[in-house]
Amino acid sequence: MRLSRFFLPILKENPKEAEIVSHRLMLRAGMLRQEAAGIYAWLPLGHRVLKKIEQIVREEQNRAGAIELLMPTLQLADLWRESGRYDAYGPEMLRISDRHKRELLYGPTNEEMITEIFRAYVKSYKSLPLNLYHIQWKFRDEQRPRFGVMRGREFLMKDAYSFDVDEAAARKSYNRMFVAYLRTFARMGLKAIPMRAETGPIGGDLSHEFIVLAETGESGVYCDRDVLSLPVPDETVDYDGDLTPIIKQWTSVYAATEDVHDAVRYESEVPEANRLHTRGIEVGQIFYFGTKYSDSMKANVAGPDGTDAPIHGGSYGVGVSRLVGAIIEACHDDNGIIWPEEVAPFRVAILNLKQGDAATDAACEQLYKELAAKGVDVLYDDTDQRAGAKFATADLIGIPWQVLVGPKGLADGKIELKRRSDGSRENIALAETVARLAP
Amino acid sequence: MRLSRFFLPILKENPKEAEIVSHRLMLRAGMLRQEAAGIYAWLPLGHRVLKKIEQIVREEQNRAGAIELLMPTLQLADLWRESGRYDAYGPEMLRISDRHKRELLYGPTNEEMITEIFRAYVKSYKSLPLNLYHIQWKFRDEQRPRFGVMRGREFLMKDAYSFDVDEAAARKSYNRMFVAYLRTFARMGLKAIPMRAETGPIGGDLSHEFIVLAETGESGVYCDRDVLSLPVPDETVDYDGDLTPIIKQWTSVYAATEDVHDAVRYESEVPEANRLHTRGIEVGQIFYFGTKYSDSMKANVAGPDGTDAPIHGGSYGVGVSRLVGAIIEACHDDNGIIWPEEVAPFRVAILNLKQGDAATDAACEQLYKELAAKGVDVLYDDTDQRAGAKFATADLIGIPWQVLVGPKGLADGKIELKRRSDGSRENIALAETVARLAP
Numbered sequence A, B: 001m002r003l004s005r006f007f008l009p010i011l012k013e014n015p016k017e018a019e020i021v022s023h024r025l026m027l028r029a030g031m032l033r034q035e036a037a038g039i040y041a042w043l044p045l046g047h048r049v050l051k052k053i054e055q056i057v058r059e060e061q062n063r064a065g066a067i068e069l070l071m072p073t074l075q076l077a078d079l080w081r082e083s084g085r086y087d088a089y090g091p092e093m094l095r096i097s098d099r100h101k102r103e104l105l106y107g108p109t110n111e112e113m114i115t116e117i118f119r120a121y122v123k124s125y126k127s128l129p130l131n132l133y134h135i136q137w138k139f140r141d142e143q144r145p146r147f148g149v150m151r152g153r154e155f156l157m158k159d160a161y162s163f164d165v166d167e168a169a170a171r172k173s174y175n176r177m178f179v180a181y182l183r184t185f186a187r188m189g190l191k192a193i194p195m196r197a198e199t200g201p202i203g204g205d206l207s208h209e210f211i212v213l214a215e216t217g218e219s220g221v222y223c224d225r226d227v228l229s230l231p232v233p234d235e236t237v238d239y240d241g242d243l244t245p246i247i248k249q250w251t252s253v254y255a256a257t258e259d260v261h262d263a264v265r266y267e268s269e270v271p272e273a274n275r276l277h278t279r280g281i282e283v284g285q286i287f288y289f290g291t292k293y294s295d296s297m298k299a300n301v302a303g304p305d306g307t308d309a310p311i312h313g314g315s316y317g318v319g320v321s322r323l324v325g326a327i328i329e330a331c332h333d334d335n336g337i338i339w340p341e342e343v344a345p346f347r348v349a350i351l352n353l354k355q356g357d358a359a360t361d362a363a364c365e366q367l368y369k370e371l372a373a374k375g376v377d378v379l380y381d382d383t384d385q386r387a388g389a390k391f392a393t394a395d396l397i398g399i400p401w402q403v404l405v406g407p408k409g410l411a412d413g414k415i416e417l418k419r420r421s422d423g424s425r426e427n428i429a430l431a432e433t434v435a436r437l438a439p
Helices: A021-028 A044-063 A077-083 A111-121 A167-187 A225-229 A244-251 A263-269 A292-297 A320-330 A358-373 A387-397 A407-411 A430-437 B021-028 B044-063 B077-083 B111-121 B167-187 B225-229 B244-251 B263-269 B292-297 B320-330 B358-373 B387-397 B407-411 B430-437
Strands: A032-036 A039-042 A074-076 A094-097 A103-106 A130-139 A154-164 A192-196 A206-213 A219-224 A255-257 A275-290 A300-302 A308-310 A312-319 A348-352 A378-381 A401-405 A414-419 A425-429 B032-036 B039-042 B074-076 B094-097 B103-106 B130-139 B154-164 B192-196 B206-213 B219-224 B255-257 B275-290 B300-302 B308-310 B312-319 B348-352 B378-381 B401-405 B414-419 B425-429
Touching: A021 A032, A021 A320, A032 B074, A032 B111, A039 A044, A044 A130, A044 A154, A044 A167, A044 A320, A074 A077, A074 B032, A077 A103, A077 A111, A077 A292, A094 B094, A111 A130, A111 A154, A111 A292, A111 A312, A111 B032, A130 A167, A154 A167, A154 A320, A167 A192, A167 A206, A167 A244, A167 A275, A167 A312, A192 A219, A192 A244, A192 A255, A192 A275, A206 A219, A206 A255, A206 A320, A219 A225, A225 A275, A275 A292, A275 A320, A292 A312, A312 A320, A348 A358, A348 A387, A358 A378, A358 A401, A358 A407, A358 A430, A378 A387, A387 A401, A401 A407, A401 A430, A407 A414, A414 A430, A425 A430, B021 B032, B021 B320, B039 B044, B044 B130, B044 B154, B044 B167, B044 B320, B074 B077, B077 B103, B077 B111, B077 B292, B111 B130, B111 B154, B111 B292, B111 B312, B130 B167, B154 B167, B154 B320, B167 B192, B167 B206, B167 B244, B167 B275, B167 B312, B192 B219, B192 B244, B192 B255, B192 B275, B206 B219, B206 B255, B206 B320, B219 B225, B225 B275, B275 B292, B275 B320, B292 B312, B312 B320, B348 B358, B348 B387, B358 B378, B358 B401, B358 B407, B358 B430, B378 B387, B401 B407, B401 B430, B407 B414, B414 B430, B425 B430
Parallel strands: A348 A378, A348 A401, B348 B378, B348 B401
Antiparallel strands: A032 A039, A074 A103, A094 A103, A130 A154, A154 A312, A192 A206, A206 A275, A219 A255, A219 A275, A275 A312, A300 A308, A401 A414, A414 A425, B032 B039, B074 B103, B094 B103, B130 B154, B154 B312, B192 B206, B206 B275, B219 B255, B219 B275, B275 B312, B300 B308, B401 B414, B414 B425
């Protein structure tokens, strides 16, 4: 992408309405624009990151055997009356009346709808296990939306729903999602720690939140530092195999949000030098809720003995749009965002330090075309800004690799390669640049 | 994907509520489930097709220089009061009040919001031309939703918005989208004919609808048969070059919907043998509306002489979810859907004709793994259904290539390759199958 043809409205001033660094940087980097309280337009740079995160979530859901579908944003109120949650949900549910005065709502989550779909088609235990997910916009009418995409009203969520014949099978489905989440967040460059959690309005008796540690997080967390160095399963993990050793390893080390923190256990189990009390951002939560929805909504399947019984369910959420903010909270410095490579809007930026100089323009053009031909996401800053402004923009928007091309280096056949994460710079031959940056 | 692990709820009976073939086939093939009038869940098979169509639309928008962003589904009513369309839009607009009694609406289109974004950031003609698009769910509260995804209420649309300094530049932007649309629909295996159209509530004085010919279409069309054989520009088309010869070629042959049909011109220009009066489905529409929104919403840029002037705009819609239905209307037979390869949910189906037979299972497994490793979208029917049911399912869901694997053929080292589009069958060596089907 040529920057001269892109739409990247960088803000020079720090926006006053932004209370936390991720919101401030998303506005400054031209990623986001507020359209109403808690409702945002994703400008092109922000949209690219959102799509990369969505795709990682999708790939790891698929790898774990979940099947993608897509439910609509609007739902019938009657569906929620069946489960009893229509009245229970309170003012966070956006209730809507259509032209025929039918009661609709903007879905804040989809347990009811997926249960309705399931019961319409699945009649036998032979079709189980089944895990269906979608990645769709949701709405929760927060009393006080704030912190940009971290607590918005219209937000993008991945929500998966598992259906199993009994609790033992359901716990296997739960474990598959637990492992998929470890992989998902690790691929984004995050350390997300699973922590035992309360189940809240979803219900059930087993739940983990996945928490990214950050000083600006919404909840206090207590953990054993050892949890930070536990290994994340690689892509060869066998989701049909026994995942309990992985789950045990991750759940045996103390880690809890303040809601469920057990000070006595913490102090007895965690050596003082290992105790870490900080704050965290929830980026995902998984639930096993047994027959809560299948009882009320009559989602039964015939078991091996021919008797109908309610299925055992779980649901599994990832805050896709929230993750954009969470990653920035975890990955930034005074100059701007430092994207982990897998979620970067562009992997490489080419900075033409003397736009209009024939040799520099030609070298940049050639690099740009060759990198693009190799499938590298590359942003070519071909604007007539001065070099200093180009450096500042590339740092602000956090491109992992910056190729600095100017007449002085080119005279020796060199460019300068800057790595955003540590600021290191290296002179390399122009001719070697593509091989170095193409994956 | 192994069918035994997929979620494909085939219906054996013809659903009574479906009035047209695409709706009937989408329900029967387990692609779609109605959640409320005109509001659908896209089941896994339908979702795969929707995503393929979306991706073709995206690639062709990008190729034509449009930049993707993503606007939210909900909008502030006040934004539409600025343009004067809040009251004008009538009962098709879904109006919503949030917990603080702020007036919102579910966006039926985005001229107002994109103009608001544009005017916030763009101040100079130097930033033009600019074309911003998104692919997002919209809502129009149809009085009588029907025909499945063809006239739903919640629907997926690609809408692009161009901004130019004057009418001449705006017409170039219009032409770029015109050509992009020719390519987009052709890649989906459709013949979509651009026809001069009325502008309706979007406004302006220049518009074309892109119409797929189908007997079940919602509007009558008149055209010269020659339009069916006009060449579609290939991917080397230069969007920075002069596109007017392409536009002239396509607009000089008579083609019009009944709304704007000119019987006198038709009869004088089109030789009787070439006259085609049939019906059509609108799959896209493009508009040039000049300063309609920039006047009312004060979207001005400074021109070369330093004077502010309102920008000249256009908007360009593609009905992404509607296209799924339109393609089925154009591509089906008595046995089911016949997907064009580029939009097929899977390119290849492997039909194990004797599940449980060790040699057949092994041959199927190997084919499945090798095709998947080559990146082919393959559905492996590994269920214990009898062969006849597997044939019927593969035909119903319209997979372009069916690999029939049974003990009899395998004894000679052969499989049977069936092509869905013409029903032709061919015996080929098992060892050659992957090379034949991998692109």
